[in-house]
Amino acid sequence: AQSVTQPDIHITVSEGASLELRCNYSYGATPYLFWYVQSPGQGLQLLLKYFSGDTLVQGIKGFEAEFKRSQSSFNLRKPSVHWSDAAEYFCAVEADSNYQLIWGAGTKLIIKP
Amino acid sequence: EADIYQTPRYLVIGTGKKITLECSQTMGHDKxxxxxxxxxxxxxxxxxxxxxxxxxxGDLSSESTVSRIRTEHFPLTLESARPSHTSQYLCASRWGxxxxxxxxGSRLTVL
Incomplete structure (x- = not known):
């Protein structure tokens, strides 16, 4: 069965520092890959997605993610975080064209002033 | 900007009550x-x-039911709420x- 692992429950980063959030998936072929962000009291918003092609994808708010097939990973990065980036980040995969996403447990990002 | 709406945002209710969480989208999404x-x-x-x-x-066993009589509307109903139903419920839609x-989201608390 497909699964998604986000190893870090929470991460604390200083404002202005770089960020990397990890995501690993388990699936035989290349799935569709997504990162979503959830601010407190809000629904989820799509940051970026990978379907095929260039393995480095750019998203909104200055985020990017790199698909590494050999590592079954899709890590999210940002060169310099802002206090407004404090939120929970979810990685998800979609496989088998069944229109259903499998979700990671999320990583809560805390920004230190 | 997403045009998908959930009501109520917050609900506190007693055990045994029937509740319906509403979800509507104006984007014409099929799913x-x-x-x-x-x-x-x-x-x-x-x-x-x-x-x-x-x-x-879906994958998670639930005692709730849903209906989809109109494209834009997808309500979720709990016939008899229990404390174990306390949670946040998120509705989503997409095209293809x-x-x-x-x-x-709708945050439900059952006392």
């Missing part, structure tokens, strides 16, 4: 989903619909395999 979200946990799919008159149960748009 709609209900997820249950607890703190520190992944989203669990409880119901989905691929179009009018189509509803399926496109971006999934989420509502702001």
């Amino acid at each position: 709609m989903y209900w997820y249950q979200q607890d703190p520190g946990m992944e989203l669990h799919l409880i119901h989905y619909s691929y179009g009018v008159n189509s509803t399926e149960k 395999a496109g971006e999934l748009f989420f509502g702001e």
Whole structure:
């Protein structure tokens, strides 16, 4: 069965520092890959997605993610975080064209002033 | 900007009551989903619909039911609420395999 692992429950980063959030998936072929962000009291918003092609994808708010097939990973990065980036980040995969996403447990990002 | 709306945003209710969580989208999306979200946990799919008159149960066992009589509307009903139903419920929609748009959620507390 497909699964998604986000190893870090929470991460604390200083404002202005770089960020990397990890995501690993388990699936035989290349799935569709997504990162979503959830601010407190809000629904989820799509940051970026990978379907095929260039393995480095750019998203909104200055985020990017790199698909590494050999590592079954899709890590999210940002060169310099802002206090407004404090939120929970979810990685998800979609496989088998069944229109259903499998979700990671999320990583809560805390920004230190 | 997502045009998907959930009501109520917050609900506190007693055990045994019947509740309906409303979800409406104005984007004409064919697919709609209900997820249950607890703190520190992944989203669990409880119901989905691929179009009018189509509803399926998701991976997470749920005592709720849904209906999809109109494209834009996908309500979730609990016939008899229990404290174990306390959670946040997220509604989402998409067109084909496109971006999934989420509502702001309905936080349910059952006393």
